[in-house]
Amino acid sequence: MAQKPRIALIISSTRQARWADKPAQWALAKMRERDDIEVELVDLRDFDLPVFDAPASDFFMPATDPRVVRWQETVAGFDGYVFLVAEYNRSITGALKNAFDQNYSAWRTKPMGTIGYGSVGAARAVEHLRLIGIESQMVPVRGGVHIGGSDFFRVSAYNPNPEPMEAIEGMLAGSLKEMLDQVSWYARVLKQAREADAAQQAA
Template sequence: MPKIGIIVGSTRPGRRGRAVAEWVASVAAQERPTADFEIVDLADFALPLLDETHPAASGLYGNAHTTRWAEVIARYDGFVFVTPEYNRSIPGALKNALDFIYAEWNNKAAGIVGYGLHGATRAAEHLRLILAELKVATVRTQVALSLHDDFTFSVPTEPGVLAPGPHQRKTLAALLDDVVVWSRALQPVREGALA
């Protein structure tokens, strides 16, 4: 059974990302029991700004936090990235986490669930470019949660409550199917790379 990591891409206090990741995990558990989905929260790793002496592609990781991060990511066959949009891109914490390691990302599949004023579509496109460089195959299906339509707010300055429309759940289910299928399809490629 493929193992899929749901990566929470923001570490900001008051973020909405954890709630979105929990929704993804809930839908996955209910509708897609063909894979094992787990939340990987960047906030739990407290990675500093990239502090490795050697480039990630060398595989020469010198710090314990890098080795720990690499071991966690290596366990997964695919990913669902949950990202907001910060200034037309992904959060710095997510870019930093991607840059720390290299081979552990290679030959795996990923889907993107974005959230923001415009569904984080620009951040998702930027993330696709980064993932391509890391040899991660991104699926076409994408969830774009709008702060206007998919969250309810009692106080405008609070994070709000996630309330995605029914069409979002359907799109998410399709995304999860795609990630699972592509993760399985890439397994021989991963195994060949290790041989």
């Protein structure tokens, strides 16, 4: 049997007061129930990335900062990505945008899915992220999970008595499955294509 695609679940908020950990652990558990992908949690907090200040993109010039190199090598080890998206002022977090700017080559020809949360389910931030993904030569999938409105209030820190994520799982399960099915399919197909290209170039 072919090796399963490796998928990163990326937490994109780095604030100490972030809410991201709760949906991240829920999504990670659901993703690990699948038998068609291998999943690893990747937290931007763990990389201490500087603000992008390189002379050029890594597509043209290799990075020299060891923190950036570690980030690029981490991203390169995966076949696809699911981003946990917090919406800040109608866009993605500055930390996530900076993480994209620090890396170009390793994102290319790989799929990306999203789990967004906020007042409108991070819909505006997700659309912005999809545009960034396209510019990075990624394949944003159609499906996505949006935790917004009353569902978000029920489980988030805005509620003085928040409920567990399982309280809204019935609302999210179908969207999560659809998105992961698409990420898994594209990850497998694009992985085969990259390997075929590499073999042809080595011949």
